[in-house]
Amino acid sequence: MALKQREVARRLYAKELQESTLFYKEHDDAYAPQYLLTPTGAKCNRVFVVGTLTEKENVGVDADYWRARIADPTGVFPIYAGQYQQQAVTQLSSIEVPSFVAVIGKLNVFHADEGPVKVSIRPEFINVVGAETRNRWVLETAEKTLERIEILKQGGENVAKVHDYYGTDTSPYIAVVIEAVKTLVKES
Amino acid sequence: MNLKELAEQIRDRFSNQGVKISASEIEQRLHSLVDDFKVPTEEASRSVVAYYSKLNLQQVSASATEVIYSKIKDINTEDKWINVRVRVVQLWEPNSPSIAQVGLLGDETGTIKFTSWSNAKLPILKDGKSYSIRNVVTKSWQGRFSISLNKASEITPLDEEVAVGRAEEEISGTIIDIQSGSGLIKRCPECNRVVVKGHCAEHGTVTGLYDLRIKGVLDDGEVVTDVLFNRELTERLTGMTLAEAKERAMEALDQNVVADAMKAVTIGRYYIVRGNKTPRWLLVTDFTEAPQIKDEDISAVLARAQELL
Numbered sequence: 001m002a003l004k005q006r007e008v009a010r011r012l013y014a015k016e017l018q019e020s021t022l023f024y025k026e027h028d029d030a031y032a033p034q035y036l037l038t039p040t041g042a043k044c045n046r047v048f049v050v051g052t053l054t055e056k057e058n059v060g061v062d063a064d065y066w067r068a069r070i071a072d073p074t075g076v077f078p079i080y081a082g083q084y085q086q087q088a089v090t091q092l093s094s095i096e097v098p099s100f101v102a103v104i105g106k107l108n109v110f111h112a113d114e115g116p117v118k119v120s121i122r123p124e125f126i127n128v129v130g131a132e133t134r135n136r137w138v139l140e141t142a143e144k145t146l147e148r149i150e151i152l153k154q155g156g157e158n159v160a161k162v163h164d165y166y167g168t169d170t171s172p173y174i175a176v177v178i179e180a181v182k183t184l185v186k187e188s
Numbered sequence: 189m190n191l192k193e194l195a196e197q198i199r200d201r202f203s204n205q206g207v208k209i210s211a212s213e214i215e216q217r218l219h220s221l222v223d224d225f226k227v228p229t230e231e232a233s234r235s236v237v238a239y240y241s242k243l244n245l246q247q248v249s250a251s252a253t254e255v256i257y258s259k260i261k262d263i264n265t266e267d268k269w270i271n272v273r274v275r276v277v278q279l280w281e282p283n284s285p286s287i288a289q290v291g292l293l294g295d296e297t298g299t300i301k302f303t304s305w306s307n308a309k310l311p312i313l314k315d316g317k318s319y320s321i322r323n324v325v326t327k328s329w330q331g332r333f334s335i336s337l338n339k340a341s342e343i344t345p346l347d348e349e350v351a352v353g354r355a356e357e358e359i360s361g362t363i364i365d366i367q368s369g370s371g372l373i374k375r376c377p378e379c380n381r382v383v384v385k386g387h388c389a390e391h392g393t394v395t396g397l398y399d400l401r402i403k404g405v406l407d408d409g410e411v412v413t414d415v416l417f418n419r420e421l422t423e424r425l426t427g428m429t430l431a432e433a434k435e436r437a438m439e440a441l442d443q444n445v446v447a448d449a450m451k452a453v454t455i456g457r458y459y460i461v462r463g464n465k466t467p468r469w470l471l472v473t474d475f476t477e478a479p480q481i482k483d484e485d486i487s488a489v490l491a492r493a494q495e496l497l
Contacts, residue, residue, distance in 0.1 A: 009364050013408045048364055048407065050456065102456025104364045125365070127456040132480050136458050139481050142489045144409050149496055170496075179495045184486050 009048035011141040014075030021117040038150040039166040066092045073180040079118040088123035094128035100134045142177045191218045261297035271322040275350040294352030302333035325383040360460040361408030371447030416469045428448045
């Protein structure tokens with residue numbers, strides 16, 4: 001068997017993640033990776049996000065269980081780290097609020113009874129970074145989001161799935177990109 | 189296949205390399221091996237090819253007053269005997285005791301993988317040095333060419349340095365992971381392989397020599413690339429020298445603190461990395477941190493977004 005390909009860390013804004021609810025597997029196999037298909041057509045298993053750590057709290061009773069919030073210009077990424085994310089737990093406990101942080105992690109889906117699907121990030125690694133890294137991420141994520149929208153318009157791989165589930169209007173996500181990138185423009 | 193066909197096949201193979209041998213002569217040899225010496229056909233074919241290769245080689249070296257050197261970018265056929273003028277670009281850890289050295293050689297037109305076999309007992313090539321290497325054989329695996337140094341190869345060190353053309357790749361992205369086996373490691377003093385728990389796969393229990401390296405994962409949101417930083421580049425990337433790394437490990441009584449410290453200063457940051465591609469790794473030769481974003485970049489993205497609305 002070929003070596004299992006490492007999942008690419010996708011770039012997307014918090015606003016888009018909040019509105020993503022379509023999870024699927026490519027195979028029936030219990031160990032097949034689960035993907036989140038977002039409204040702009042990003043197929044995510046792992047993500048890379050950079051933002052401001054705005055809250056953190058150890059909500060565990062017997063063991064460490066950290067809840068944290070990371071804000072980008074468009075919204076908030078919820079983060080949950082428990083005993084299987086020991087590295088991230090250690091990092092979270094020592095990072096000060098607020099700080100710019102980079103997070104690499106897998107997506108976690110929570111189906112509340114009757115309630116909406118909630119997506120959060122289960123971090124593999126959290127690191128304090130500088131403003132230049134944060135700004136670059138905001139710009140890079142804008143580029144990646146626009147690229148995905150362009151591909152959707154040309155009819156890419158998951159177009160039918162995206163259109164069936166989320167509809168065909170991508171303009172809200174273009175607006176999100178504009179809103180995010182405008183925060184990078186220095187005020188003069 | 190009968191011996192006549194086999195003989196013709198061997199003849200064609202040599203004639204492709206500009207060597208004329210008659211098919212009947214080849215067939216005769218094959219018959220002798222198969223009928224008189226009861227050798228399996230496959231082995232007989234091999235024996236005959238080896239015989240003519242050696243003969244051919246002697247003729248080549250005897251007749252050649254002026255050696256013709258091939259350029260690396262022109263290497264596009266398999267099993268061809270050629271001469272090269274090259275500089276050693278990189279040396280890797282051989283993964284088998286039958287390989288004496290493996291790495292990359294370069295000339296002004298590009299780089300190519302080479303393998304020097306242990307049983308050839310050739311002089312050791314030094315990293316960064318330039319050589320004339322005569323009588324090497326071209327090989328191909330999965331569409332990539334390499335050259336093989338064998339018993340007949342002649343290595344002559346050159347005084348002048350061969351310039352190496354940039355057949356390198358440049359990629360950018362974020363370091364999103366540093367894999368195990370990174371940081372402070374020990375290498376076997378004999379063969380340079382990484383020593384695990386004081387044990388070299390080839391030489392058994394050895395006193396390893398300390399080294400630094402990073403096996404990183406660079407991710408640009410579309411593809412992931414495994415990137416390998418050698419000691420010098422690891423020191424520059426992390427700002428930690430080998431001496432400091434040793435000191436830290438000894439203080440903590442744990443080698444892993446070095447890799448952890450390296451993760452803390454690299455993961456999540458953007459880099460532009462240049463290096464030589466191998467099937468598994470990008471062997472980094474140079475890198476820079478990604479520059480700060482510019483106002484033009486911002487306006488370009490805004491314009492692109494407006495266009496999509």
